[in-house]
Amino acid sequence: MTDILPDGHAIEDAALDPTDQQEPMDLAEIDPDDEPVSPPPYGFDPSEVADAARVLDHVFATLRSGWEAWGTVEATVTELDVVLTDSCRRALGQIAACPLRMEPRGTPGAELDTGAALGREAVAAVGDDELALWTALIEKVRAPAATARLGELMFARKVPPAHEYARRAAQAYIDAVDSGDYQYDATVHLMRGWTLARQLKDQGIENAALDIMTARLNALMTGEFRERPGAVYPLLQVLCQNPRDTSRKQAQHEHAGAVLSTLAASETHDHLIAETAALRRKLLGSTASDKQRAAVDLDEIGGYCRRAENAPNAAVRLHFLERAAVVATKRGQRNEADRITALMQAIDPDELGLQVITTSSSVPAWIPESALDPYTQAPSWRTGVTLFCTDPCAPTGSVANNRALAARIGKGMLRLPSVLLDRGLPRATLTSDDEQYQHDLSRTAKVWADYQGSVLAAALRRVGDRYGIPELEEVTAALLDLGALDPRMARSLAKGFRYFWAGDYEAAAAVVIPKIETAARALLRDLDEPTFKVQISKVKPGGHIQLHPLLEALEKAALDEDWAYFLRWLLLGPVGRNLRNDYAHGHLDEVTSADAALVLRAAAVLITAAPIADDLGRRVQVAPMTVLRTRPARLTESVLIHVKRAAAGAFTAAELLRRELRGTPRQ
Structure with missing residues (x-):
């Protein structure tokens, strides 16, 4: 680059001479553990006080606070063309940077944050030189907001006389507010003055603040109160408090009540409707x-x-x-x-x-066929019904596996609250993390249930197509052979199978769904668990326990977790399939073959289940088979059950051995 001197002569920039270039810094030489150099501490210099006061008066003339005020300090030093040391400018920036803000959660008043923050040390930790600067500045500044800030900082630092500084600050906060300024900064300064007056129990300053608030509220209500809720509601929060001057309480509350009644008759903002009602x-x-x-x-x-x-x-x-x-x-x-x-x-x-978003994936044909083929291999329909009723795996899959999958899904998703609808009407709103997790768990279970329901429905249709529809008494007898203890419930389940084979899926579900609750109650009675609640009062009569607590009690007493979850998911809401409640309220307009098959499976697992209480504890055997007559056989089965429960990887082998022990055909 070439510079032109005033006399017109040109000189070459020596910095561009390659021989004078410095070697570039090697980044590898920088120690990552090096701490940034701390700025030198402030040293009090009385000669800087006058210019520093001018800067603060200029900054606080617009009622700024926080990081914006710190930036304004730097800009003002340049604008006023004053000479201050870097450490003095930092000290002024820290004075201005303490944020003034409203109290949270609807609490009336405002607070000044005097704690430590990024680039700002706590007021309690400032040194003597900065205290000397504050003491000098509070006598020099003229802007009321600057006086308020310095007075409150000295009150927070407990500089004697601390309460006198606090009173000066409270009055200065009020004096700083212009009668026609309804911006947030003006409102928060007024609120802070009132808050300090309350803390100091200074009735005179509090009354002055309340008079200004009342006048401001009246002015707002005759004009732009709808456009300035941030100025109206903080004032109302204060006016709904009990003043220390009890002589003004009635008039103050009547005035606030009248304003709130006006707002209640016209407000349309969600949160303001609720706040208006709460204040009233x-x-x-x-x-x-x-x-x-x-x-x-x-x-x-x-x-x-x-x-x-x-x-x-x-x-x-x-x-x-x-x-x-x-x-x-x-x-x-x-x-x-x-x-x-x-x-x-x-x-x-x-x-x-609303829009329905669907996704699908193809399943190789051999996978469902390998499950369907055994249903029609035998010469009789009984083998197919037996396989249907004794499948040990719940259609919604393993709860433990579903939990792990739902947790992984949840970690990778950001959600708004989920609203679950029932015929267009909101049934539940999921707002908490646990509710969203239960929803994810339900959706994971639904994937399994949709597939298993389709397979079970196809299996039953193949049985009906190949063997025809057996007589009601034949199906009832087959279910009794599988372990059903109540002929009436076995007969109802048999009717459900026959309706399914006839293609009337709605009738199949309607006949069987009520029997699921009956079967659950019977199992609990067999396990010596209560199924009836006594009358507590005239308004709380006794009666049978409803399905949801029945299933909870059954799971707690003996039922496998996977089957308990399947029953709750299929029959109850709000995140499940909710078939039982939809049926009870007449909302079950369409029942698919998969739905009907899942209902039949749910009923079969309880109607043919066997409550067992032995050395292994109490449990519900959900794949009932022939009773083992000999002690060695029962002991062998107990060992296999232990193996199956203790090692998930051994589940299939243990279950197949147990089935072979009982003489049941493998699937």
Whole structure:
């Protein structure tokens, strides 16, 4: 490069002379453990105080705080053309950088973070030189927000007289707020002044803050309150508190209540509807009448309904109607809950804009054929029914394997809350990690169940096609031979098989589903477990335990985990197939052959199961076979059961040996 001197002569840049070039730095020479060099500590210099005060006045004139304020310090030093040492500028940046913010979770007030953070040390750890700078600056600055910041820092550092500095800070926070400034920074400064006054129990400063808040709220409510909820609701949170000056409590609460009533009649934002109702209930207190509480409840419900009316599409309308229905139900407003539920039911599922996303993979034909072929090898249909009823593997697969797969799936996915629908209506919303995991586990189980259901259905159809439909009494006798203890339940299951072979899958499911609960109850009674709950009060009469607790009790007592999960998944909700509940409520409009086959398998596993209590403990034998007469045979079976449970890899061999011991055909 060539530079031109004022006299027109040219000189060559010596830095570009190859002979003068420095060797490039070898990155390998840099020690990765080297720590960055700490900046030199600040040393107090009284000559810098005046210029430093000018900088802070300029920075805090716009009520800035946090990292933005630190950046403004650097820009202001340049703009004002003042000369400050680097360490002094850092000290000013740390004064400005403490963030001022609202209290979290609806707590009224604001807080100043004086702890350590990236690039900022804790106020409690600052040195004497910085304290000397603060002490000098608080007497020099003119901007109220700068006085407030310095006073609060000295209060936090417990510089004597600490409480006097806190009072100066509280008053300065209030003085810093312009009457026409409704921005967030102004609101948070006002809230911090009130918070400090409450902490100091200074009634005079608190009253001054409350007067300003009341005036600001009145001004907002006559104009742009809808556009500035961030300015309105923090003020209402404070005005709903009990002031230290008890003489102003009634008027203050009446004013806040009137404003909240206005908001409740028109608010359409989800979170603000809930906050309005919460503040109104707080004002009512424990002495409110039922009529007053009902009025708040109805206004909250009405807010969600208004939001639903303004929804851009049916799915959003359904969401807010559900919110309204939940609140109505929780608050005991049954008429409103019924009305809103009717509105939800009126939404056509086709309007929700839902899309079905499918995927598929091919399975080599020999895999299902290897499972289907044994059903029709024997000369009689009985072998096929026996194989169907004695398959030891649950159709939903191994719960342990499904858990591992569901966990792997969950780690690689980010999810929004999943809403499970039932005929277009929301049945459950999955928000927690555990609920999402249970949903993933259910979907994993569904893959197994869909395949196994199809195979079982094809197997039964082949049996019917090859051998014809056997008589009812013949099927009943075959089920009794397989271990069914109750002829009535065996007969119902036999009817289910015959309906299946006739192609009436809905009838097969309808006949068999109620018997599953009956069979579960019978097994529990045989295991000396309770199946009846006594009356607790007039409003809680006694009666039979329902299916869900029945299956839980059965699993806890003796039933294998895989089979217990299959039964819950198939019959109950919210994440499962829910066939039993859909049938009970008349929602089982279409039953596929796979569904019917799974229902028959679920009934067969309980109706033909054998409750056993021996030296190995209590258990439910889900693949019933001929009773072993000799002690050596029973001992051999016990050993095989132990082997099967202890070593998953030995499961198949142990099960085949056990079947051979009982003389049952292999699949």
